[in-house]
Structure formats: C-alpha cells, structure tokens
Amino acid sequence: MNLRHLEHFLALSDMGSFSRAAEKLHITQSALSRSIQSLEEELGGPLLDRIGKRNELTPLGQSVLERARGIVKEAAELKRGAALLQQGGLGSLRLGLGSGPGALLMTPWLVYMATHHPGVKVSVTRGPTEVQLRQLRDRSLDALVVDIRRIVPAADLSIGPTFDMPAGMVCRAGHPLLAQYPNGVPFEALLSYPVASIPLSEEIARILVARYGPRADPAEMTTLQCEEISSLLQTVQQSDAIYLGILAAARQEMSRGDLVQLSVVPHLDQGAVLGVVTLAGRTEQPVMRVFRDFVVRMLNPSDDTHRDVS
Structure with missing residues (x-):
C-alpha cells in the first residue's frame, strides 16, 4: 500500500474538498483525484460519496480513516527515530508553557540552554492550555509544562513527572x-x-x-x-x-x-499540580531528557515528592 495515497486521503478528509486538499498538499486536483482512485481500487471500494461539491466518507472510508491516521503517524515516527539516530547530538525542542510554568521556567531554561548547550535549537511558546494541547497533538510542539488539572486524561498523552x-x-x-x-x-x-x-x-x-x-x-x-x-x-x-x-x-x-x-x-x-506532558509513544529528542532533569531541579530541588503519571 502506498503511504502517499493514505496521506492524500487524510488531507482530503480533513479539508473536505479536493481543491483545498490539493492546495494543502501542493499538487493538482487531478493528481489528487488519481491518488484517491488508486487507493479505492487497491481497497476494493469507494471511500467517498461525491455529492455535488460535497464529499462524504462512505462506511469503508470511515473505517479506513482511523487506521490510516495510525499508519501515517507510525511512519512519521519511524522517520523521526531514524533521523535522530543519524543526526546524533541532542536535537531540538519546541516547548509550550502554561502561565505558572512560564513564570518559573522560561527565562531560566533559555539561560541554561544558551550557557550549556548553545548549539541546540529551542523555542518556547506561551498560551492557554487548550490551545497548546492542540499544538502538541498536531506535532507543532514536542512537550508542555502545564497545570495538569486543566487536562482531561487521554490515552494519547503521557504525563510526568508532576509537582505539587x-x-x-x-x-x-x-x-x-x-x-x-x-x-x-x-x-x-x-x-x-x-x-x-x-x-x-x-x-x-x-x-x-x-x-x-x-x-x-x-x-x-x-x-x-x-x-x-x-x-x-x-x-x-x-x-x-x-x-x-x-x-x-x-x-x-x-x-x-x-x-x-x-x-x-x-x-x-x-x-497547582504542574506536569510535563508529551505524546504517548512518540520518539523523543535526546534534549528532552535534559529538559526533564532541568524541570526536576527547578520545581523540586529535593527530588522527593515528584511522581510519574501515565
């Protein structure tokens, strides 16, 4: 099965139209249409009902959708893990901080990295927890530190260590x-x-x-x-x-x-109960270990009350 065909199908499902999906993928609509047709032929049935300008998933399309998401995510993690091994070093880190963690961690973290790991790319964003959770799930952030009482537990999230x-x-x-x-x-x-x-x-x-x-x-x-x-x-x-x-x-x-x-x-x-939040099962950059150790030192120097939650 062609992974690119699955990526095209996911984009079409997310965008809702061939024109917007093709624009997002930077391909022509005819190329996208051929890709979807190839996937339908391989799976033995239609994935979409084309009703005028609307595209609705068929029962087969609904079934394929969730599995396709998992396959594409796993493939991305394989590539990510291989790239980390080939690159060596610590990698980079895109971090989201809630209000409390931002006040406690942001400047000390930037100073620490500039002093001890000046070659590592680090970015920090601030904002509401709900927005940052979406960014984490979209993989535009690698980790969060937030008040975990504002998070609904979910199977795709790994939380810990936490600090009272x-x-x-x-x-x-x-x-x-x-x-x-x-x-x-x-x-x-x-x-x-x-x-x-x-x-x-x-x-x-x-x-x-x-x-x-x-x-x-x-x-x-x-x-x-x-x-x-x-x-x-x-x-x-x-x-x-x-x-x-x-x-x-x-x-x-x-x-x-x-x-x-x-x-x-x-x-x-x-x-508050502050915690480090990452995506469960996602390959982490080596710098993530540096960050976890830093958070422990900053939020709990005695290292006797933090605990892991998953």
Whole structure:
C-alpha cells in the first residue's frame, strides 16, 4: 500500500474538498483525484460519496480513516527515530508553557540552554492550555509544562513527572490589610480589593468555593485576569490588588521584601499540580531528557515528592 495515497486521503478528509486538499498538499486536483482512485481500487471500494461539491466518507472510508491516521503517524515516527539516530547530538525542542510554568521556567531554561548547550535549537511558546494541547497533538510542539488539572486524561498523552506547587494570596509590602489584620486576614476582607489571577481550572474553583464559600468562585472574585503572571505581580506591586496563584512565581519579589504573603483565614492549603506532558509513544529528542532533569531541579530541588503519571 502506498503511504502517499493514505496521506492524500487524510488531507482530503480533513479539508473536505479536493481543491483545498490539493492546495494543502501542493499538487493538482487531478493528481489528487488519481491518488484517491488508486487507493479505492487497491481497497476494493469507494471511500467517498461525491455529492455535488460535497464529499462524504462512505462506511469503508470511515473505517479506513482511523487506521490510516495510525499508519501515517507510525511512519512519521519511524522517520523521526531514524533521523535522530543519524543526526546524533541532542536535537531540538519546541516547548509550550502554561502561565505558572512560564513564570518559573522560561527565562531560566533559555539561560541554561544558551550557557550549556548553545548549539541546540529551542523555542518556547506561551498560551492557554487548550490551545497548546492542540499544538502538541498536531506535532507543532514536542512537550508542555502545564497545570495538569486543566487536562482531561487521554490515552494519547503521557504525563510526568508532576509537582505539587502551593498557592496563596500575595500583596505589596505596606498593604492596608497587613496592618488591619496582623493575626490573619478574613477571606471576606480580601474582596474589598481587586483580585489578580490567571485563568483557574474548574477543580481549583470547586476547592476555593468549598473552602471560602460562593463568593470565592473565581468567575466572580477575580477582577484582574491574564495569562502572564509577571504582569499580575507587577500590578500587585504597584497597587492594592491581591495576587492569587502559585507562590513560587513570586519567590524573588517576596525575598526582596517587595511582596508579602497574606495569612488568610482559613488557610488555603491547595495549589497547582504542574506536569510535563508529551505524546504517548512518540520518539523523543535526546534534549528532552535534559529538559526533564532541568524541570526536576527547578520545581523540586529535593527530588522527593515528584511522581510519574501515565
């Protein structure tokens, strides 16, 4: 069976028309039509019902579609693995980082690679977890580090190691709440000030509501929201806004005394669970091992609580 014919069939199925599929494949429509006809002859039946300008998969086409995807992916992994062996070295890495991981890892990772592996190509993208998951599955990213509570478990994903990251409330030094409530800030008092946070998972929302009541629902409580924690922390330093999120992201500012963790009553004893996410069964570049070791050192220097999940 000709692998190229399967690739053409997948493109046609994805694009929905011969013209768009041919454009994507950089071939003529007649060449694409001949390729599909050859595949149909080899399989012994029509794969498509051509209804006017529409193309609908036949039952045979539906059956072939999923198997073809697997075959094409396996072939791509064979080529990828062979190329890695032939190239030697560490390869390259296209990395996607969520908001928390981006604040903790992005600059240190780039500095580390520039210092220790200057010849390795590394790219880092930021964005919503849902978008980055699509990019991972499309193979435009090699790995993610995100809050795994925002991911629906799936057979095609490999997750691990993971790291528990405590969360809390942080304000600027000299914030009125610090003097007003020296022995602990009631949660209700926080709501008199803007609350700044990244988008939070539904699980975190449930935890907050269970802990503090309905007014803790992030959809209602959060007044300042963006994906960049650095921007949130700068806002908190320059205003009376309160940051809600991973405490490690504010470590430097707190060590300098610019920001202070609020002692909230009752205490928030939950946080994010950050994890490395890759495609299950995909051949990894050698640099991926370097990255995993780096993440362990950065997020869990004691190396005693991280765990693998698959």
